[in-house]
Amino acid sequence: xxxxxxxxxxIHLALGSVPEDNYLIDCGSRTNNTxxxxxxxxxxxxxxxxxxxxxxLADTNSTxxxxxxxxxxxxxxxxxxxxxxxxxxxxREKGWHFVRLYFFPFVFENYNLSRAExxxxxxxxxxxxxxxxxxxxxxxxxxFNVSSNQIVLTFSPNSGSFAFINALEITxxxxxxxxxxxxxxxxxxxxxxxxxxxxxxxxxxxxxxxMTVLPQNDSLWRLWVSDDASRKQDxxxxxxxxxxxxxxxxxxxxxxxxxxxxxxxxxxxxxxxxSYNANLTWLFQGLNLGSLTTLGAPYFFDVVASxxxxxxxxxxxxxxxxxxxPTVILNGLEIMxxxxxxxxxxxxxxxxxSSGKRSRKKTVIIIGLASGIFLVAAVLVALALLLICGKxxxxxxxxxxxxxxxxxxxxxxxxxxxxxxxMISSSKIGYRFPFGVxxxxxxxxxxxxxxxxxxxxxxxxxxxxxxxxLAVKRGSGKSNxxxxxxxxxxxxxxQFRHRHLVSLIGYCDELDEMIIIYEFMxxxxxxxxxxxxxxPVLSYRQRxxxxxxxxxxxxxxxxxxxxxxxxxxxxxxxxxxxxxxxAKVADFGLSKTGPDLNETHVSTAIKGSFGYLxxxxxxxQQLTEKSDVYSFGVVMLEVLSGRPVIDPSRPRxxxxxxxxxxxxxxxxKLHEIVDPRIAGQMKDESLIKFVExxxxxxxxxxxxxPSMGDVLWNLEFALQLEGKDVKPSQSEGFLSGINRSEISVxxxxxxxxxMGDLAGVSMSKVFARMVKEEMR
Numbered sequence: 001x002x003x004x005x006x007x008x009x010x011i012h013l014a015l016g017s018v019p020e021d022n023y024l025i026d027c028g029s030r031t032n033n034t035x036x037x038x039x040x041x042x043x044x045x046x047x048x049x050x051x052x053x054x055x056x057l058a059d060t061n062s063t064x065x066x067x068x069x070x071x072x073x074x075x076x077x078x079x080x081x082x083x084x085x086x087x088x089x090x091x092r093e094k095g096w097h098f099v100r101l102y103f104f105p106f107v108f109e110n111y112n113l114s115r116a117e118x119x120x121x122x123x124x125x126x127x128x129x130x131x132x133x134x135x136x137x138x139x140x141x142x143x144f145n146v147s148s149n150q151i152v153l154t155f156s157p158n159s160g161s162f163a164f165i166n167a168l169e170i171t172x173x174x175x176x177x178x179x180x181x182x183x184x185x186x187x188x189x190x191x192x193x194x195x196x197x198x199x200x201x202x203x204x205x206x207x208x209x210x211m212t213v214l215p216q217n218d219s220l221w222r223l224w225v226s227d228d229a230s231r232k233q234d235x236x237x238x239x240x241x242x243x244x245x246x247x248x249x250x251x252x253x254x255x256x257x258x259x260x261x262x263x264x265x266x267x268x269x270x271x272x273x274x275s276y277n278a279n280l281t282w283l284f285q286g287l288n289l290g291s292l293t294t295l296g297a298p299y300f301f302d303v304v305a306s307x308x309x310x311x312x313x314x315x316x317x318x319x320x321x322x323x324x325x326p327t328v329i330l331n332g333l334e335i336m337x338x339x340x341x342x343x344x345x346x347x348x349x350x351x352x353x354s355s356g357k358r359s360r361k362k363t364v365i366i367i368g369l370a371s372g373i374f375l376v377a378a379v380l381v382a383l384a385l386l387l388i389c390g391k392x393x394x395x396x397x398x399x400x401x402x403x404x405x406x407x408x409x410x411x412x413x414x415x416x417x418x419x420x421x422x423m424i425s426s427s428k429i430g431y432r433f434p435f436g437v438x439x440x441x442x443x444x445x446x447x448x449x450x451x452x453x454x455x456x457x458x459x460x461x462x463x464x465x466x467x468x469x470l471a472v473k474r475g476s477g478k479s480n481x482x483x484x485x486x487x488x489x490x491x492x493x494x495q496f497r498h499r500h501l502v503s504l505i506g507y508c509d510e511l512d513e514m515i516i517i518y519e520f521m522x523x524x525x526x527x528x529x530x531x532x533x534x535x536p537v538l539s540y541r542q543r544x545x546x547x548x549x550x551x552x553x554x555x556x557x558x559x560x561x562x563x564x565x566x567x568x569x570x571x572x573x574x575x576x577x578x579x580x581x582x583a584k585v586a587d588f589g590l591s592k593t594g595p596d597l598n599e600t601h602v603s604t605a606i607k608g609s610f611g612y613l614x615x616x617x618x619x620x621q622q623l624t625e626k627s628d629v630y631s632f633g634v635v636m637l638e639v640l641s642g643r644p645v646i647d648p649s650r651p652r653x654x655x656x657x658x659x660x661x662x663x664x665x666x667x668x669k670l671h672e673i674v675d676p677r678i679a680g681q682m683k684d685e686s687l688i689k690f691v692e693x694x695x696x697x698x699x700x701x702x703x704x705x706p707s708m709g710d711v712l713w714n715l716e717f718a719l720q721l722e723g724k725d726v727k728p729s730q731s732e733g734f735l736s737g738i739n740r741s742e743i744s745v746x747x748x749x750x751x752x753x754x755m756g757d758l759a760g761v762s763m764s765k766v767f768a769r770m771v772k773e774e775m776r
Contacts, residue, residue, distance in 0.1 A: 019172035020093035023048060027102075027165045028057045028077035035071035036216045040167060043079055052085035058108035058164070069214060069223050074167040075104035075137060080111055081118075081163040087153040089170050096145050096178045098220070099153070101127075102167035103138040111162065118163030119156045123148075125199040125339055130158060141202040141222070143178060143336070145195070173220070176256065199339040206333045209264025210238045217260055217621065224332065227266055239265040240700060242615045243658070260619050261332040431506030431517075438462065438508050438515055442472055451524065454573065456485065456589055461520065470505060471521065475514030485589035486514040492588035493518065495561060500553030502576060502586040521584065523577035526550075526635075530572060530642045530675075540674075540681040541722060542581055543639045544690065548715045549583030550575045554632060555708040557585070558625045564594030566623055570631035571612045571645075572638050594625060611645035611657075616702050626702030629711065633697025637661045640690060642675030658698060665691055682722065689718040 025048075026033040026040035033040045041047075043057065059077045091097070099122055105113035114135060120128040127142055144151070151170055155163040181194040207213050207224035215221040242263030441462035442449055452459035457476035463469050475486055486509075493504035493516075508515040526546055529535045538546070557565040567574075567585065574587040590607045606618055612634050614627035634645055637657055645657045654660045664672040670691050671679065682690075693714040699705045706714075 021089070021091055021097060021170060021172045023089050023168075023170040025168050026074060026077060027079040027167050028059060030057065033073050035074055038221070040074065043077075048090070049088040050085070051088065052081060052083065054082040055085065056080040056082070056108075056111065058106075058111060058113075060106040060108065062106055069212070069225075070102070070137060070139060074102050078104075078106070078108070078113065078164045078166045080108075080113075080116075081155045081157060083157065085155045085163070087168075089151045089153070091146055091148070091150055093172050094146055094148075095175060096143055096173040097151065098169060098171050098173055099127075099142045099144060099151070100169040101140045101142075101165060103133050103140075103164070104166050105133055105135060105164075111164075113164050115161070116164050117158040117161040119158075120163075121154045121156075122199070123152060127199075127201070139223075143173065143200040143202075145178075145197070145199075169221075171220075177220075193338070195338070201337040201339075202334065203337050204333070204335040207261050207264060208266035208330045208332060209240060210266070211240075211260075211264055211619065213258070213260045218258055219254070224261055227333075237267050239267055240615065240619060242618050243656070257332050263331075263615070263619060265331045267330075433506045433508045433515070433517060435508050435510040435513055435515075437464070438472055438517070440465075441470060445474065452573075454587065456587075457514075462517070469520040470517050471519065473516045473518070483514060486516070488591060489516055489587070489589040492565065492591045495565075496556070498553060498556045498560065500549045500582070500584050501556065502584045518586075521576035521586075522579040523581055525573050526575040526577060526583065526639065527572035529577070530638060531644060537675075537677045538581075540678045540686075541719075543678070544686070544715065544719050544722070546575070546577070546581065546583040547636055547639055547690075548712065548719065550585055550635070551632065551708055551712040551715055553583070553585035554628055555712050557591075558594070558628070558708050564625055566592045566594050566625055567628050567631075568592055568623065569608050569612075570628050570635060571609050572635050573609075575635070592623060594623075614702070615700060624702050625708065626705045629697050629705045629708060630699075630702070632708070632711065633694045633705075634658060636690070636694040636697065637673070640675065640694070641673050642677065661691075662695070662698075665695055686718045686721040689714060689721060693718075 024038055024040045025043055026035075027043045029040075029042050030044070031042050033042075056079070057077070058080055062076070101120065105116070107113070114133065117130055117132045118128075119126065119131060122142065122144060123146075125144070127140065153168070153170075155165065157163045178200070179195065181196075202222075205222060205224050206227045208227045210226055210228055212226045213224035215223050218224070240263065242259045245259050245262045439445065441464050442460040445458075445460055449460045449462070450458050451461050451471070454473075457474050460472040460474065461469065462472040490504065490507050493502070496503075502521070503519045505517045505519060507517060523529070524535075529538050554567060554570065557567055565588075567588065568590040569587060570585070574585065576584050576586050578584065606613070606621055608614075608617075608627075608631070612631040614630040616630075617623055617627045634657070638645055641657065641661065643657055647655055647657070653663075661673045664670065670684075670687055673691065674682070674687070693706070693711055696704075696706050697711060
């Protein structure tokens, strides 16, 4: 039986949080194996006990595709058991635990694993009886409520045969993931079944929204398969709105289901004439969601049901008779098998009831299952599909880099490093400053000279002996951004020569320091000029020119080098202003080279800043230049409104800037979005064009967003509109039709004008003499 809650540890495993009990074993392997971001130990019992009379460690050199969902390295070795054998794992934390078993048959010497026949049990519960797998990858997942001090996993080969296992996991489960019990919908009285002494087998875990969520994107490493194979209707709508998810205090958490599940959904056809009669082929008839009135709030419901005599189970969603919600929506579904009175989860031990005593009224999603009793735990979420409703919170997954060590000097290199030789030795990287020079320039990193604080560390104002002012960014030992980001930023900055990109002067890596020195920007960040400081108010024209300048910088990143550069952290805090308020894009520590010509995206871990992340990138982990475009759209709204992207101090409906702005845009009241301090400074035509392009940037699908070249062209057009007189009638027409306006396309004329930004910006000669004098 099963329950549908997913996602582990409130703090993701990817962030380094480890369950109290966490056994990951690459069975048959003589060495440790890294699968994704997890380390599977060699099959050499030390923290656990293996009781067996005879086993064989097997391996295969097969290069054939094993599985698109699981790490192939887990299936290249196996432990073979020729007799009754047991693994015994000491348990430190009593309660619910996952047991996952990985199987893949291959031929090793005289053993053909596809001919193995055996049974498997945990504690006294039979998991598999007379089990045989002839080909392909099979992963079995079970859940047990452990009350003893150990878990005993037993393999029993059939007479004349043997058993095998490729890999196994035993991990603790957060307490809120498995419910204490649930009501059965098979009886009029809806009898309550207690799960405390039952075992569960995962039979199906489905993510609605036509998208598979891979184990590495789930903090409990669970696989959510797409609902494409089990969906019985064609007239449905797929929704992908991760930013709409808002976990409410006291309600479901990410442990129940991740944003990638709650943020995608299958919903009935939204056409008005169909919506009240549109059923999804999943829905429990009679479920009352009438009390669920908050859109965007995750919700789940657990019930116990029995399959048909043929082993099928159907789930149907339909609108309530009350008609409060005209359409239906389902985000995710899990089906788990519940162990029976024989303490077995195997189909051969199923207990069948007389068909005459059984009434089946509720059906629709057909899933092939072993006969038995099933718990259907459906994540029935009234997800906020309308961006104008409810408080939203963009959720990000931040992963600590494990790559730092490869860039640090080894023991053989340490002496050279201490003697003054650089970790980063390329002559193209820029000037390597002695630490003493930087320490002197910043008055030993005085707190009074701090001009900014970011994820990497603090930024100081520094002054060299000749009076040259510098910006000095010093990495913090507590920073989530490590040596890899340090190296990336230096390498990226060394490639660029553009008026609207911050210029690198040098770096310092002595004594394990991570310091980047770049040109000092007199007027600080755009963010500081919009809110939270006493800086003079920027006019509308200044704000428009700032957007144009930063768009030029991003356009150059995307198109000005042999391979596109994706910034990945576009935000107002990373756009700096010089003494003339000219904008320059900064902070390239998270930047990534774009896809090759024959590819559409780069698959990579999610990194960026809360509130600015592209929802498509967040869900699919597929990075493109359009991810920068989305973030830039958020910056445009921030610049226009003078408000933070997320502001918890505001009323609920105003917390999320993007949703709040879209609400006013849909109503045609664009002036409500404008910072009151600059109200009346702009012409309606310019404002319309500005909001229009921002809205295009924020399209849910990257394919629907403009390129940065198109964004730049339209921003320059908005600036031109500021210099023209347009008749009021035209203005009113634009205001009422902004959401139907089309974006203008870029022209060759634009690209010719942009070439001027590349002239005369090389810093090499400018700083050569100054640096040499300082280093004497």
